[in-house]
Amino acid sequence: MKELKKSTTVAPTGQPRSGEMQGRDPGLVHTSVWRVSVESMRIPTRSDVTTRHLLIRPISALALLAAGALALAGCASGAGQDAVAVAVDEAIADSGLDGGGWGVLAVDRETGEIVYELNSTIPFVPGSVQKSFTTSAALEILGAESTITTPVYGTGVISADGVLEGDLVLAGRGDFSFGLRDQPDGTLEITSFDHNEANSGLVAVGLNTGDPLAALRGLAEQLVAAGVTSVAGQVLVDDTYFDPQMDWPDGRIDAIWVNENLVDLVITPGELGAAPEVRMIPGLDGLALVNEVETIEGDVVDVDVEMSGSTVTATGTIGIDAGEVVRNTEVDDPAAFARMAFAQVLTAAGITIDGGGTGMLPSAYDEPIAQWESAPIWQLARVVQKMSYNRGADLLACLIAVEGGSTSCVDGVAAVADYTASVGVPTEGLRLYDPAGSNDYNRTSAVLQVALMRQAAAAQYGELFVDIQPVAGIDGSLSGTGAGTSAEGMIQAKTGSRVVWYPTTGQFFELAQAYSGYMTTDSGRDLVFAILFNSTLVDDVPGVLDVSAKVAEVMFALQREG
The missing domain is CATH 3.40.710.10 (DD-peptidase/beta-lactamase superfamily)
Structure with a gap:
């Protein structure tokens, strides 16, 4: 089932403002x-x-x-x-x-x-x-002008009082930005030294200015506009558009992407001997953060971040003079990560998730009830x-x-x-x-x-x-x-x-x-x-x-x- 939309019109492009770099090492x-x-x-x-x-x-x-x-x-x-x-x-x-x-x-x-x-x-x-x-x-x-449509399907009808009688399914289609880099003018943000370089430790990096949950919030708004107030079943993620690729050197590649499938930690040194302040992005209620980093003398940063299930663990040391730094980890289960993030966004939008049903992906879909269009x-x-x-x-x-x-x-x-x-x-x-x-x-x-x-x-x-x-x-x-x-x-x-x-x-x-x-x-x-x-x-x-x-x-x- 193909989700790319094609157009023969080629739009002009401008120059980005600043320098960028790439690495995941x-x-x-x-x-x-x-x-x-x-x-x-x-x-x-x-x-x-x-x-x-x-x-x-x-x-x-x-x-x-x-x-x-x-x-x-x-x-x-x-x-x-x-x-x-x-x-x-x-x-x-x-x-x-x-x-x-x-x-x-x-x-x-x-x-x-x-x-x-x-x-x-x-x-x-x-x-x-x-x-x-x-x-x-x-x-x-x-x-060149094709776009990627990420749809949301319902496996049941929407009742008169707004109950989706079935599951809500987010179907990944391979949009790596999925809102994170999307700009109002339809372009994608290109930043200097962004989170993909965070673990190299060679330069200070910044985060993208966009909201990592922007696409999910947009989909939730569409569902509210469609009259959905609750989901009788579960929130599911269909990640079967292509088989996950895990054999290339740069990490796992899946059809669903949220925050480019990274969990970012913004780390600020604390008092000597104490744990630093750590802010997690995206901030998901279902993720547990274990902070085992110690603040030490100097400005050297030696921090590892790992993810296992719903737990993100940071270990190592950070110099008291290091300033704010970013480290991250790749998401080990992109579908579960996206499901957690979507459920949180839906709840924030006022849509309740009852969690009934079998939780099984359907063999076929009807028309989507919401969709996100890529650049x-x-x-x-x-x-x-x-x-x-x-x-x-x-x-x-x-x-x-x-x-x-x-x-x-x-x-x-x-x-x-x-x-x-x-x-x-x-x-x-x-x-x-x-x-x-x-x-x-x-x-x-x-x-x-x-x-x-x-x-x-x-x-x-x-x-x-x-x-x-x-x-x-x-x-x-x-x-x-x-x-x-x-x-x-x-x-x-x-x-x-x-x-x-x-x-x-x-x-x-x-x-x-x-x-x-x-x-x-x-x-x-x-x-x-x-x-x-x-x-x-x-x-x-x-x-x-x-x-x-x-x-x-x-x-x-x-x-x-x-």
């Missing part, structure tokens, strides 16, 4: 193998910026470049190309990343002329640039690309699977690969193990990445796809990259990284740092590019950040001289 202190996206470690920039006019121009149609031609042509001759080659080669040499491998390709966006090429056909670990495969496929397969799919894809939102990318693949008639999210990844091939992108060497680029068995090459980005920009949804990429020095995972330089506002690109803790030497192993997207050069030329770097050891977090900056210098060299 546990804190450094508590993991023997620590994985994090470098996107999660950039330096915060000003929260309000004025975006200068982007020179990156949408195009109506492009012939895709053949992989063989790209592999064999190399850099074209001429003074302009020689200057680019010198500048990029120098940036690579100056990086000092001699032990790693580079795959680079930049082509003229309109003509396909190769501007720079290095090892473009060699497969590399892509990190989050792989999300572009998932989001471009989602825009096409699901429909368009392109807005969900925008959150995924701008913030590098791993679980959001995973969810898009699950929706793609449903669109193809499957309830297995893995089939969504296969559909992404099939779609990529069907539009003419050469897929030899492409390996898609998950939708977000979080599995280190994933592989792509610069030639594949450029072919994908070029095809996506030429598609019906091309203007939207270009626009949802992070913008250098302005927003998303590029907000702190290129600010104040000629590259600011001139590069729209997805970032990617994979970093693991290497216990043999006590260092970080940077598997991947990558950039892939679009740029307008200082000379006014529009390029499509991919820069993939793999494999180097660094001693600490600043070293990881330094690698990211060094690879970005290669991107800046292309932008200056291309």
Whole structure:
């Protein structure tokens, strides 16, 4: 039963105000193998910026470049190309990343002329640039302007005095915002360092400004308007739209989402030796909070949060000088969590729950008595690309699977690969193990990445796809990259990284740092590019950040001289 609604009208989009980042990784202190996206470690920039006019121009149609031609042509001759080659080669040499491998390709966006090429056909670990495969496929397969309808059904009639003679069923359909990020203008909020980064412990995070129960409150209002005063049966959640996916690296993916299936704790230090003040979001009466955190000297935060059933337990220590911090845990049973939250909202709206009946989901439904409409799919894809939102990318693949008639999210990844091939992108060497680029068995090459980005920009949804990429020095995972330089506002690109803790030497192993997207050069030329770097050891977090900056210098060299 399909719940996506499609429209052929493509609405314009604006630029978000502030920088964002994405990660779901546990804190450094508590993991023997620590994985994090470098996107999660950039330096915060000003929260309000004025975006200068982007020179990156949408195009109506492009012939895709053949992989063989790209592999064999190399850099074209001429003074302009020689200057680019010198500048990029120098940036690579100056990086000092001699032990790693580079795959680079930049082509003229309109003509396909190769501007720079290095090892473009060699497969590399892509990190989050792989999300572009998932989001471009989602825009096409699901429909950029499609929306997700989350319905509420009744299993019985509504009597004259407002009693629903049966159960009330909330049916999850894969809307990861579900009110949390929804803005009055129909867009989804993109925040700086939000709760998805809370447990990295690398930067202070804030919470989304929206109400995590907004969609549930809206549904309750509709039920009241429909005359429902009580439910003779139970409140149920139907989470069977697709099979829960629990095998990908970024956590459990379900069809129902409340507060992005996280329980957030806002922790404020107390007196020395005492427990800190802890505020739980969302505040649900059915959740029990066990606070075993102690306030200690200093500003170090070492807090773990776990959820078991309806109990959330926080353990560890927080420095008295740490200030307010956010930590969280993923919900272990999203359907039960949503049921608890919906029942509380219904009660607050004046609808009583009698709790009779069997509590069994029906085999079929009549028309819904309430429904919540999501923002368009392109807005969900925008959150995924701008913030590098791993679980959001995973969810898009699950929706793609449903669109193809499957309830297995893995089939969504296969559909992404099939779609990529069907539009003419050469897929030899492409390996898609998950939708977000979080599995280190994933592989792509610069030639594949450029072919994908070029095809996506030429598609019906091309203007939207270009626009949802992070913008250098302005927003998303590029907000702190290129600010104040000629590259600011001139590069729209997805970032990617994979970093693991290497216990043999006590260092970080940077598997991947990558950039892939679009740029307008200082000379006014529009390029499509991919820069993939793999494999180097660094001693600490600043070293990881330094690698990211060094690879970005290669991107800046292309932008200056291309």
